[in-house]
Amino acid sequence: MSEIVSRRSSRNAKLAKIPLGIAGRAAVGFGRKLAGGDKQEINAELNQKAAAQLFAVLGELKGGAMKFGQALSVMEAAVPEEFGEHYREALTKLQSAAPPMPANAVHRMLDQQLGTAWRQRFREFDDTPAASASIGQVHRAVWSDGRTVAVKVQYPGADEALRADLKTLNRMAGMMGSVIPGADVKPILAEITERTEEELDYRHEAANQRQFAKAFEGHPRFVVPKVVASAPKVIVTEWLDATPVSAIIKQGAEDPAGTVALRNTVGALMAEFHMSSPTIVGLLHADPHPGNFMMLPDGRLSVIDYGACAPLPDGFPSLLGQMVAMAVDERFDELTTLMYDNGWVIPGRTVTHQEIADYLRPFTDPIRTESFHFTRKWMQRVAGKATDINRPEMKTGMALQLPAEHIMVFRVLAGSIGICAQLDAEVPFMKLMQDWVPGYVEHRSAS
Template sequence: MSRRSSRNAKLAKIPLGIAGRAAVGFGRRLAGGDRHEINAQLNQQAAEQLFSVLGELKGGAMKFGQALSVMEAAVPEQFGEHYREALTKLQAEAPPMSATTVHRVLDQQLGTAWRKRFREFDDTPAASASIGQVHRAVWSDGREVAVKVQYPGADEALRADLKTLTRMTGMISSLLQASDVKPVIAELTERMEEELDYRLEANNQRAFAAGYDGHPTFVVPKVVASAPKVVVSEWLDATPVSAIIAQGLEDPEGTRELRNRVATLMAEFDFSSPSLVGLLHGDPHPGNFMMLADGRLAVIDYGACASLPDGFPPILGRMVALAAEDRYEELTELMQEDGWVLPGRTVTHREIADLMRPFADPIRTETFHFTRSWMRRVAGRATDISDPDIRTSWSLQLPPQHAMIFRVLMGAIGISAQLDAEVPFMRLMYDWVPGYAEYRTAG
């Protein structure tokens, strides 16, 4: 009980601390301080608190932090190094389990004779994440494998964190001056709950491996064995995208072609999987994507997936087509029909146009160069509550059925900006998202 209280207290510090700093900042502005300088200071302090708290915790809090980490490119340049270090840590690190604990979990999940199923097993973890850690091993048939073992108590910690975050949704909505976020949090909670059962993850991975079997561009490691809290899959030697991002910062010109390819392949994987597999990979952060030496993209970690048996909903392709052609009267009507406008609220097509145009750069051309500077500009505009156009967003909501799709889309855009990459975004939309080509042609 005391451990749970301690976790809740740490999580509760986040919005209270941000709210306190916002009040102080407002006071400084009244006293004549520079608004942009004050906001930059407050953002840095808020981020320091947010990531220091989330970094101490496993479970839902850390997964929330990892989801935030893909937006690192939106961080102001003067704070870039500090944020990158904190966010990269959230992407990849967690305190490791002892070998004794790992063996106990394997006893419970694979049987006490589990060692006979391996030729070798390395007790030192090769990687760690929010609810589990990975060990390198050799399977009985000689294949090198990755053994993901869930932390004991991860299920309890995850559910406790999600419950706390759910209770905080009203405060978060108030702080963001945004609409009710409960439907989106509910959808994310459901997806995160599914991640606790590694058998579901293994089934998702098997489906992806079958859908991309023999694919010339993508590699999904095959599952060797699975249990509720252990999954064994083929080991891949590859370079994580997080390392390629770091290389790009050190040598922008020398890595440009590689970074463009990586970002394009990541986007193509997200766009193509609903059609090829009926699923969408729902955990977009750089640690889950790796480049093989032969130029193929490898994708791991299938715990969070959205079921899209009929592919992407055509209404999303139609919405993008209407926005691309400035057909905002039709778009506004469609958004109202699909539940994007809060009950009892009214928005005009002019308000929707004024809100969306500043964010529509990537859909104006077939290829778009995603940069940190563009990302910072967009993020700054989206969070500036003094902007009258942004207030239109307070009358809007993200329908829960689209929540994961947009989270993956924003993750792909965030990583593309970190890679400073040029991506044929609209060509991929044309090729893979139903509804888009039909309505562009009609226009």
């Protein structure tokens, strides 16, 4: 496919293949079970095929479909081993390149956004895209002043496709949740939908990136490329030659023993960037997937793609630090009262502090020590318990809700932790909590 499919009917037809395919395989699987086949083996095979189809379609369509797939891809570490390597590959493919749009379409967009004399602003422009993403692709070029730059160009029709996809995907959320272990797809879709209009206008991204670049200028551990020029559907930024975190994850799988130090460093830097940014910048980078983080040869972490950012002018909410402090101290009676008072319990529902304690216990491993080793096995265990309808904690979970002002924060933290698990990295998680999250130290001291 050389161009984004923009007609709603065409995109809906492709997305409709997902539930039809799943339903068809379920019918075949039912027949095989009646014929005496192994139920567990058949279920695993069907889920694997459903996932492969789901993510193949999401990747092909780009737009909102691919953006949703990329948001899910950071949680691939939670996929149970029995679903196999093919399932994992279907997820991780969404972090890499998608089919490019042709050069003449790129030129037309540059004519519209930078003016018909746009070539005079570049010494060189490579028509072959260096990377592609959900709503745009990146070209390497040389700016008029000699700087090597990255030129991100939005796909023609991306705005219509993104809006159409999100409407369709929201209708399919329940079905998709059944084939994606460990992922609550409804809040992810809600957050992407809320940020849609901002992400479609690259001027918002440019403003966010300028703010990050200014705040982190000269930082010893982080680099944010500076914005060179911007328009509604084109953004030009400094180019950096670096190794994507996705490649480091792959290196770690191939050579676990030889990459321990590198993976720990990357995990710690990513966690520090997410924890410190609200205090340093007043913004939270809200698109955590491995394609947006790269390691420079000098050991610094470079971060790109600022289309999705959450404004946190006062840093992380102090309520978050207070809740973590109470969980660390196991003051679950106080924590339960705090959750009631701040809208974490659905009105009309009832939970006890013992139920809250039992519900949170699987998630609290990282806060029990100063440093924690995030692994796939740990993610799989936590995700398995969180989605097991036979456990009593599921009833507690049904009585809870995530207040709107905390959705983005928790999605970013979950994504960051998911990448740390893919890296198999040990991270000083609680040290970062103490340093950067208001409310934690104060309420630990009070105990």
